[in-house]
Amino acid sequence: GAGVSQSPSNKVTEKGKDVELRCDPISGHTALYWYRQSLGQGLEFLIYFQGNSAPDKSGLPSDRFSAERTGGSVSTLTIQRTQQEDSAVYLCASSSGPARPQHFGDGTRLSIL
Amino acid sequence: GIQVEQSPPDLILQEGANSTLRCNFSDSVNNLQWFHQNPWGQLINLFYIPSGTKQNGRLSATTVATERYSLLYISSSQTTDSGVYFCAGDNTDKLIFGTGTRLQVFP
Numbered sequence: 001g002a003g004v005s006q007s008p009s010n011k012v013t014e015k016g017k018d019v020e021l022r023c024d025p026i027s028g029h030t031a032l033y034w035y036r037q038s039l040g041q042g043l044e045f046l047i048y049f050q051g052n053s054a055p056d057k058s059g060l061p062s063d064r065f066s067a068e069r070t071g072g073s074v075s076t077l078t079i080q081r082t083q084q085e086d087s088a089v090y091l092c093a094s095s096s097g098p099a100r101p102q103h104f105g106d107g108t109r110l111s112i113l
Numbered sequence: 114g115i116q117v118e119q120s121p122p123d124l125i126l127q128e129g130a131n132s133t134l135r136c137n138f139s140d141s142v143n144n145l146q147w148f149h150q151n152p153w154g155q156l157i158n159l160f161y162i163p164s165g166t167k168q169n170g171r172l173s174a175t176t177v178a179t180e181r182y183s184l185l186y187i188s189s190s191q192t193t194d195s196g197v198y199f200c201a202g203d204n205t206d207k208l209i210f211g212t213g214t215r216l217q218v219f220p
Contacts, residue, residue, distance in 0.1 A: 033207065043199065043210035056207065091156065098206040099144040101161040107154060 002026075004105035006092050012111045013082060021077045021108045025094030032075050033095075033102060034067060038088035046090075049075065050098055079110075087112045115140050115203055119211035126190050126218045134185040134198055134214045142202030145176050147185050150197040150213070159185070163202075190218045 005024040013019055025032050034046040045059040049069040060066070064082075069075040079086055089109050093102040116139035126132055138145075147159040160167050164178040171190075176183040183200055195218050201208035 031206065035208075035210075042212050043201075045207040045209065048207050050206065056205070059207070089154065099163075101146060101158050102208060103158055104148075104156040 004092055004094050004103055006090075006105035006108050008108060009106065010109045010111075012113065014113050015082060015084060017082055018078065018080045019082055019110065021079075021090050021110070023075045023077070023092030023094075023105060025073065025075070025092070026103060029094035029096055029103075030072070031095045031097055031100070031102075032069055033093040034075070034077050035091045035093065036088040037091060037107070041088075043091075046077070082110075082112045084112045086110065115142065115209050117200060117202070117209055117211035119198075119200060119214050121214060122212070124214055124216045126216065128191060128218055128220050130190050130218075131186070131188045132190060132216070134187070134200075134216075136183045136185070136200035136211055138181040138183075138202060141178065141181060141204060143204055144206065144208070145178075145183055145200065145202035146208065147174055147183070148199045148201065149194075150199065152196055156199075159198075187216075190216075192218050192220055194218050 007022045032049045037043045047067045048056040064080045067077045089107040091107045093104045095102045118137045149157045160174040162176045166175045171188045173186045197213040199213045201210040203209045
């Protein structure tokens with residue numbers, strides 16, 4: 001596609017539920033990143049996929065968070081047993097390779113009640 | 114990890130004015146980028162600039178890698194320039210973001 005596509009754009013769920021967020025990167029981009037933006041923490045890195053290499057999971061805040069990237073394209077970020085502090089905008093970015101410009105989607109605004 | 118400091122935190126300008134935003138890094142980075150987050154929350158990549166100078170219209174950026182800082186220049190500002198400007202970088206492939214400069218341009 002022309003840009004990075006994320007869905008849903010908004011998600012409201014109850015505390016304790018699991019959620020899945022989807023990211024469709026720019027076609028041909030080998031690198032895919034997840035970040036989140038919250039009022040208290042600013043923009044923070046979560047996880048990075050590059051080609052077939054093992055992902056860099058160093059930014060995941062707890063073992064409730066996981067992500068996968070199927071077929072080197074679409075990625076899903078899963079949050080299990082959601083907590084109120086998980087409320088944030090989750091942003092996905094892709095780039096044509098390591099150390100290249102990153103292009104962001106419009107994000108998923110997640111609200112945990 | 115790397116620390117990213119941006120200044121000033123807030124900037125208010127009248128349309129037509131020029132401004133300089135600064136970004137300091139605590140260590141060397143190899144993938145420094147500038148972004149504009151518009152009032153609708155969209156993050157737009159302005160520059161990929163690990164070193165040197167680049168220009169794009171009214172915007173230009175300079176990175177002095179040896180001194181671990183970067184500058185973003187906005188000339189003849191317009192109301193559409195309003196939003197938050199972030200710099201980000203790291204010595205790995207991910208990005209560590211600064212806390213941003215919030216710019217408001219009034220007509």
